Structures are given as C-alpha cells and as structure tokens.
Amino acid sequence: MRKRFVAIWFRHLITDWFIIRQPALKNQPFVIAAPDHGRMLITAVSAAAQAQGLETGMALADARAMVPGLQVFDDQPELAQKLLLGLGKWTIRYTPSAAVDLPDGLLLDVTGCAHLWGGELPYLQEIIARLNAFGYGVGAAMADSIGAAWAIARYGKTGAVVGSEEQTAVILSLPPAALRLEMQVLSLLQKLGLHQVSSFAAMPRSALRRRFGPALLNRLDQALGREEEMILPIEVIPPYQERLPCLEPILTATGIEIALQRLLETLCKRLQQEGKGFRTALLKAYRVDGKVEEVSIGTNRASHNEVHLFRLFEDKLRSIEPALGIELFVLEATKADDVAAAQETLWTSGCRMDSISFAELVDRLTNKIGANAIRRYLPEQHYWPERSFKAAACLQEKTTTAWRNEKPRPMQLLPVPEPIEVSAPIPDYPPMLFRYQGKLHRIKKADGPERIEREWWLDEGLHRDYYAVEDEAGQRYWLFRSGHYDEDNYRWFIHGFFA
Amino acid sequence: MLSEKSEIIAQLKKDMLLLQGCRPPSAATVSVNLGAVNAAFPNAVFPTGTIHEFQSNAIESTAATGGFIAGLLSTLMQQGGVCVWISTARTLFPPALKNFGIEPDQVLFVDLQRKKEVLWTMEEALKCEGISAVIGELNDIDFTTSRRLQLAVEKSRVTGFIIRQHPRDNNAIAAAARWKISPLPSQLSNGMPGIGAPRWAVTLTKVRNGQPGTWQLEWLDGRFNTITTEVVLQPLIAERKIG
Structure with a gap:
C-alpha cells in the first residue's frame, strides 16, 4: 500500500503557546531568550516580532535596539518537547501513529486514515483548522514520503496535498533548505549558486557525494521517496476499556446485568494481571437512538474484585433507561491504581480500618449516600475544642499525633x-x-x-x-x-x- | 438435697435457654465485664452479636448513654477493631471517646439526612462481618424494621446499638435488651471536692431470657465498677412517683 505522511510545522510553537496562556500578548512583539556564552540569545520570536525583522539566534541586545519596548521572556528548557508531545498525543485522534519532530513539528503516518474524514484534502484542512483554533499557526502538507511532507509543509504551499506523480516536481522547485540539510552544506550550496533542488538533483551522484558528503544524497532520496524512512510513534498507554457490542439491542435489566458482568470479567482479569484495580469506573450504554446512558462508581481502595464491583454498580443500573435498546456497552476504568497486595491474616480477629471487607462496605455506602456523609477523624494539635480534630482523607491515613485525654472533654x-x-x-x-x-x-x-x-x-x-x-x-x-x-x-x- | 435441687434447676434453666435459641457463649465471644449487671443476662454473659436498644429523653442522658456505650465499645473494639456510628444529627464529640479507651480514628462516622438512609446504612454495616459494633442514633423504629436488623445481625454476629432519642412511641423492637442510662452524681474517693468519674444509673427495662433491674455503675480506670454503697436510687424514686 502506498504510504502517506503528514508533516505539521508550528511556525511559532513557543510564542503561540505564550499567547494562548496570556491573550494580551497577541499582536505584541515579544521574544524568548536564553543565556549563551555570557549574552542573551533569542530562542523564539513571536509573529509580530518577526514582522519587525527579529529572528531566532540574534543577540537580545541587538533585538532591543531594533524594537524598543520589546518584551522578553525566559526560555524554559524542554518546553518545545513537552508541547509537541502533548500535541502529538492529541493528534492520535487522526492517526494511530504520530511522532514528535523536534524542534518544531509533528509527523503523522496517515496511511489509510484520510478516507474517514472524507478524503485527503478535508482531512488535512480539518487538522489545520483545529490547530489554528487552538491558537497555533501551522504549516502542513501531505505527501508520499516523510521528507517530501516535511519540505512542502515548510517551504511549499501550506495545506498542500501532493500526489505521487507531482511530488518530484514540487520537491525539485524547492530551495535546498527543504531537504533538512546541515548549515555547512547549505552555505556551500548557496555559495555555488545552487538555489533550487532541481539545480543539483540531476548531477552525478558520485560528484555530489564527494562534494557534499553522503547526507545530501540520503536526504534527497528520502524527499523523493527513493529511500524508506521510519518514524518513532509516541506510545499512548491503551486505556483500561472494554467494549461489548450487542447483536440485538438490549432492552431488559437482566440483559444489562449480563453485559456488565462480561465486561467486568474481562477488564478485571486484565487489571489483575497488571496489578491494578479500579478507583473509578464508568459504564456507558450507547442506545439505538444515539443517546448515551452513563453510570459511574468509585472505590476507596483499588479493587479488581468482580463481585464487589458488580454490587456497586447494581444499585445504579436501574437509572439506565434502555428506551429502544442498547447496542453497545463500554466499561472504562477512568482511574486505576496499584492494588496493595493483600496479606492474608492467619487469625481473622475482625475488621480493621485497612481490611478489604471494610473498604468494600465503605464503597457501598459511598456509592449510595455520597462520600460527604462518611467521616473519619484524626487528632489535630489544637486546644480549641472545635479544631481539635480533622477529617481524615482516607481510611488508611494514620494519626500523626496522639489523641489527648488529660483534660476533661464532653461526650x-x-x-x-x-x-x-x-x-x-x-x-x-x-x-x-x-x-x-x-x-x-x-x-x-x-x-x-x-x-x-x-x-x-x-x-x-x-x-x-x-x-x-x-x-x-x-x-x-x-x-x-x-x-x-x-x-x-x-x-x-x-x-x-x-x- | 437442697443443693441437688438447685443444681437441677440451674441445669434445667440452661437447657431452656438452649431450647429458646440462646447460644451458649463460645471462646470467640468477647466478654464484657459489666460487674453486677452481668448476672441479669442469660448465662451471665453480656450478649454480643445482637441488637441493644437504648432510650434517652434528654441530651444529658444521651451523653450518659454515649459514655456507657463507649465503655462497652472499649472491650468490643479490642485489637484495632472498627465501629460505625450512624446518625442524623450527631453531637458526639469524637475526642471524648479517648476517655473511654477508644481510639476515635477507629470509628467511622456516617452523618445522614434522613431516617430511611440511617436504617439502610445500619443494615449494610450490620451485614459486614468482622465489624466490632454498629451504633445508630434514631428517633423511632418500628418492629418490622428492627427485625430486619436483627436478622442481619444473626448471620454476621455483629453487635448493634440503637440509641432512640426522644422516642415518640415506646414500641417494642426486636432487641436483646432495652437500656436506660441516666447520669448520677459523681463522687471522688475521699470526699474531695470536684467532679469524679462518670457514674450512671443503668436500668435494664427488658432483657431477653434475663432479669431486668437497676444498677449503679462507674467508669473508672478503664472499666465498669458497680457501686453498692450509699444507694441513692434517685431515678427509681422519681419513676415511682410518676407511675
């Protein structure tokens, strides 16, 4: 199958992020600077500052002279990586395989994805529109190879969907910087008057290798799709989710119970293998008429005990209105925690605050009457009677000070x-x-x-x-x-x- | 001859208790030392694993009841046991439990709005095996509902305490005993001025298979002491006058 790639280029990734957080900065020239060899160097410029002639790599003092009243923010190391990772995870809605392309881009392997959005052009436009709506100025392009998509996103027409037949022609018309080359190679090409890829692409390969090193040929091949390039996808942890589609729409309470039991069985097994347990769980029932019914439960300590979880759900299942029928059940552990390994006591002398059976009782109470009604108190170091105790956050919380009883206190x-x-x-x-x-x-x-x-x-x-x-x-x-x-x-x- | 007879009678009484469904105390039963009050119970053992009913008509006697129950709990909650205290309008001051040998953080308080919720929560808690005790503060409870609680308890062997504050109706409920605790003037040992250890008039108005009566108890040094000397019996006299 023919591969398709999308490259997204964030023109002003960091400054756009600043503007999103502080909308007052919009249309104002500002730069991000970091100390370097005893002076401040600009690491990012806003769109407004760029329009006034500032660019990254300038000394801050020069920039200040050019643009009086320039606002300067401190550089946060690794910010770009963090932002790109977050954006990359967001793009997983468009393709399962997305990768961060430092310092200012994302690469998506969109093979076989675009038809879900009604074609390649609407697909790409949707991505661009959504990112623009967030406040990021982006350039994006779709092509057959990573190199081509990267080049066209930055140096070609933005939003371009380039097919395989025109790809070579488009690449040849771009400047050599589009080939992701190093600065020395670029300046050498510039010096030799090779301003377009087409001016050297037809030269003998041995001559090119001798003159510019193997990197140029490699990049050229990657851009023209002659050489395969891989991306390293961001791995997103698969959510603890189970789906149960139904052949016939489910109408009865018994049916819903059976569905829940099946879902719990598989999900609990998976959680158990990973040593995790439910803290909160959400059951979604997708109805035939398009509405979604939801019920959720919470537990006080992580649990993968099917019977207990089912009992927690049992009271709430009544609130599910099947109407014309439910065609899909989805159970998700919205919050999963590590299960503390339960130690079997040899002599079961009774419940303790940290026993599982007691936690299960508290879960049942919490789900029925709400967590606010249930309190446990710990001593607080105050003599003022109303403040001499505080509510404990959880059942396992230990006392840090002892309860005082040297003075008389009323019942x-x-x-x-x-x-x-x-x-x-x-x-x-x-x-x-x-x-x-x-x-x-x-x-x-x-x-x-x-x-x-x-x-x-x-x-x-x-x-x-x-x-x-x-x-x-x-x-x-x-x-x-x-x-x-x-x-x-x-x-x-x-x-x-x-x- | 006479001693033989009394032995036979004692044996018969024991057999009768068994026939009436009163289980003999096993080794696992926690024995609560109530001093002379113990004699009122079948087999002379405070019945655990059932429901006890307490009635109080004033906040003073609620406080006394709370103290008495806390005294009982200190034995029931030994070795890190937990208890659940359920109420609608709780005024209990948690740090005070420490005076009766209970770690207040071992008590789970459930504060609810409606009586219906209290009953549901009590039943759920009583069903949970291994809890030391469940205390519910209520106004009124009908016989049928109390049967439900009793049935839950029979299976799980949890001890339940129902505190009925200002009961509108004095109806009978399914409980092993009905108690009334009222405060008595305290006394320091050698006539010193000041307030001594809490002292109560403990009245058992009903006991299943037992002997009702009134005793004076004092909570001193972490246990109940029976007061025998200088009988004041104020509450009893007051009751007679009313009757």
Whole structure:
C-alpha cells in the first residue's frame, strides 16, 4: 500500500503557546531568550516580532535596539518537547501513529486514515483548522514520503496535498533548505549558486557525494521517496476499556446485568494481571437512538474484585433507561491504581480500618449516600475544642499525633455554644446556678477553670474559661465564660454534656 | 438435697435457654465485664452479636448513654477493631471517646439526612462481618424494621446499638435488651471536692431470657465498677412517683 505522511510545522510553537496562556500578548512583539556564552540569545520570536525583522539566534541586545519596548521572556528548557508531545498525543485522534519532530513539528503516518474524514484534502484542512483554533499557526502538507511532507509543509504551499506523480516536481522547485540539510552544506550550496533542488538533483551522484558528503544524497532520496524512512510513534498507554457490542439491542435489566458482568470479567482479569484495580469506573450504554446512558462508581481502595464491583454498580443500573435498546456497552476504568497486595491474616480477629471487607462496605455506602456523609477523624494539635480534630482523607491515613485525654472533654458537644444565664459569685469561681432552655440547674460540684486561648493566628475573639460542672441531679455540663470577668463584654455559654 | 435441687434447676434453666435459641457463649465471644449487671443476662454473659436498644429523653442522658456505650465499645473494639456510628444529627464529640479507651480514628462516622438512609446504612454495616459494633442514633423504629436488623445481625454476629432519642412511641423492637442510662452524681474517693468519674444509673427495662433491674455503675480506670454503697436510687424514686 502506498504510504502517506503528514508533516505539521508550528511556525511559532513557543510564542503561540505564550499567547494562548496570556491573550494580551497577541499582536505584541515579544521574544524568548536564553543565556549563551555570557549574552542573551533569542530562542523564539513571536509573529509580530518577526514582522519587525527579529529572528531566532540574534543577540537580545541587538533585538532591543531594533524594537524598543520589546518584551522578553525566559526560555524554559524542554518546553518545545513537552508541547509537541502533548500535541502529538492529541493528534492520535487522526492517526494511530504520530511522532514528535523536534524542534518544531509533528509527523503523522496517515496511511489509510484520510478516507474517514472524507478524503485527503478535508482531512488535512480539518487538522489545520483545529490547530489554528487552538491558537497555533501551522504549516502542513501531505505527501508520499516523510521528507517530501516535511519540505512542502515548510517551504511549499501550506495545506498542500501532493500526489505521487507531482511530488518530484514540487520537491525539485524547492530551495535546498527543504531537504533538512546541515548549515555547512547549505552555505556551500548557496555559495555555488545552487538555489533550487532541481539545480543539483540531476548531477552525478558520485560528484555530489564527494562534494557534499553522503547526507545530501540520503536526504534527497528520502524527499523523493527513493529511500524508506521510519518514524518513532509516541506510545499512548491503551486505556483500561472494554467494549461489548450487542447483536440485538438490549432492552431488559437482566440483559444489562449480563453485559456488565462480561465486561467486568474481562477488564478485571486484565487489571489483575497488571496489578491494578479500579478507583473509578464508568459504564456507558450507547442506545439505538444515539443517546448515551452513563453510570459511574468509585472505590476507596483499588479493587479488581468482580463481585464487589458488580454490587456497586447494581444499585445504579436501574437509572439506565434502555428506551429502544442498547447496542453497545463500554466499561472504562477512568482511574486505576496499584492494588496493595493483600496479606492474608492467619487469625481473622475482625475488621480493621485497612481490611478489604471494610473498604468494600465503605464503597457501598459511598456509592449510595455520597462520600460527604462518611467521616473519619484524626487528632489535630489544637486546644480549641472545635479544631481539635480533622477529617481524615482516607481510611488508611494514620494519626500523626496522639489523641489527648488529660483534660476533661464532653461526650456531646454543641456545634455552636449556646448562651446561658448564670449567677457566678466571685471572679474565676464556677457559677452557682445556670438556666438552660428554661430549666434551672443548681451546681453542686465543679472543676475548672481551664482557660483555652483563642488561636489569634486563625481567628480573633475572646478566650474561653471552661468549667466542668455537675448539678444536683448528677448531670454534668461543660460551661465557659468568654472573656475576662472584670470586663463588660463577658458572656456565659454552655458547650457540652459530659457522660 | 437442697443443693441437688438447685443444681437441677440451674441445669434445667440452661437447657431452656438452649431450647429458646440462646447460644451458649463460645471462646470467640468477647466478654464484657459489666460487674453486677452481668448476672441479669442469660448465662451471665453480656450478649454480643445482637441488637441493644437504648432510650434517652434528654441530651444529658444521651451523653450518659454515649459514655456507657463507649465503655462497652472499649472491650468490643479490642485489637484495632472498627465501629460505625450512624446518625442524623450527631453531637458526639469524637475526642471524648479517648476517655473511654477508644481510639476515635477507629470509628467511622456516617452523618445522614434522613431516617430511611440511617436504617439502610445500619443494615449494610450490620451485614459486614468482622465489624466490632454498629451504633445508630434514631428517633423511632418500628418492629418490622428492627427485625430486619436483627436478622442481619444473626448471620454476621455483629453487635448493634440503637440509641432512640426522644422516642415518640415506646414500641417494642426486636432487641436483646432495652437500656436506660441516666447520669448520677459523681463522687471522688475521699470526699474531695470536684467532679469524679462518670457514674450512671443503668436500668435494664427488658432483657431477653434475663432479669431486668437497676444498677449503679462507674467508669473508672478503664472499666465498669458497680457501686453498692450509699444507694441513692434517685431515678427509681422519681419513676415511682410518676407511675
């Protein structure tokens, strides 16, 4: 089969990327510079700067003299490679085999792909339009060899689709720089007045090799398609995805369950072999009428246990509306993690926080009632009661500090302290009686005060003097006075109930 | 002759318990030391692997109930066990559990909006074998729903605690015991001023195959102590007056 290649050339890859991130830079001359041998050299110029005569490789001082008010950004090493890799991965939608062509291009092997977009010209135009819409100025061309596509993308008409019969003619009309030659060879050709490929392509090969080295012949052959050239495709990790097309549209709940079971079986097997497990999974059901029904689940720890995952899905399968029928099921592990190797305990004394059965229970609860409802607390180093604990991020999280219990803490704590009426004798003595919710409590025993200062670096306000008190019925309360006794703005509150 | 008779009666009582479906305690059962209260239970062992019901009418008694349950949990949750605490309007202060010998990070709190969700979550949690205990705070629960929980527990042998706060209806539910915990004045050992260890009047109003009664317990040094001296019996007197 005749091979077809597309070369994409990003005219201003790095500066375009800057403009995408900071749209204010559009139409402004700016350059990217990097230090080199004690001076600043320009490594990339924006389109506006290029129009004013600046080019890469100039000294920054010269550029500043030519264009006053020139903006300069620091060069980020490897930025181009990173950007091209990202763009290359994006182009995998057009072809399975895409390669990065440093410093400023991409190469796509598009053999057999173009007809899916309705022909070669619409295909290439689609790519160019999409990249332009992103904000990248590109030149692109399609030809029979990598060398030809590369040359035409940069030196020919952009968006050109060159067939095999006209390819040689087009290449011959291009300047020698289109052949990806080294600077010395190019300047030599320039010196000899060979301004077009056609002016030396017909020369004897032995003479060319003697004069310019083997590289010129090699590149010429590659451009003319006489020599095969390979590209090194970017490898994209295949997603953890399984598809199940159905011969007949599925209408029943049983059918959906069977489909899910099959998908889980194959995908779990694959994940198990790779030592991975589901963290989130998405089941898509493509309906005959073109709509897509989706359900997703999440787990608290990576799992490839089919039965457990099926149970998580089970509750949600009801929300799938088959309508006229489902013709395709796709199950994807949208997030997969390494499975911690489960160690079998010899004596199963019960569940622990990190047991699998407990994690599975939490998964079921999370999927039914939501993760916000489920909390686990860890101690935090604060004396302020409301801040003395924090929510744990996961079941496996360990405590970093110990829980304190040297001071009395109530069993029940009101979320917001409630004001109470109190009669307290002398400063810093516990109250004699207090009224809470219309009921009078006479205090028989008391402990305190325990002063807890407000953490001024977190919030402002008065300190609290806590008293543990017991009334005549034996009910124990946690009261506090906010502020000093001798100041006017002190108030009494009830905050908790002791066991 | 007399001792023989009492032996026969004891043996008969044991046989009756077996016939009534009350399993004898096995080696795996965690024995909760409740002091004198243990005598009220069949075989004199705190029944684990079933449902216990607690009733409270005021937040003070909810706090006392919480303390008492935490005391029970400290034995049930030995060696890194976990428990699930489910409620709709939780005011429990997690760090306080440490006073009863529980690591609060071993407790999973589930805070929900509706009673229906609480019941579903309780059932799911009770079905999970190996959990030390499941605590559910509820207002009302009907008999049928409590049967569901009881059935779940019979299979998984998890201990469940239902705290009924301000129950509108005093209906019977499927539970091994119905408790009422109310606070009692504490006392420091040698008449020192200040508040002592938490003390409660523990009332067992119903026990399956057991003997109901009232006891005074104190949580001191990580275990329950039965108070026998200086009987105050305030709650009982109050109850009689009402009755």
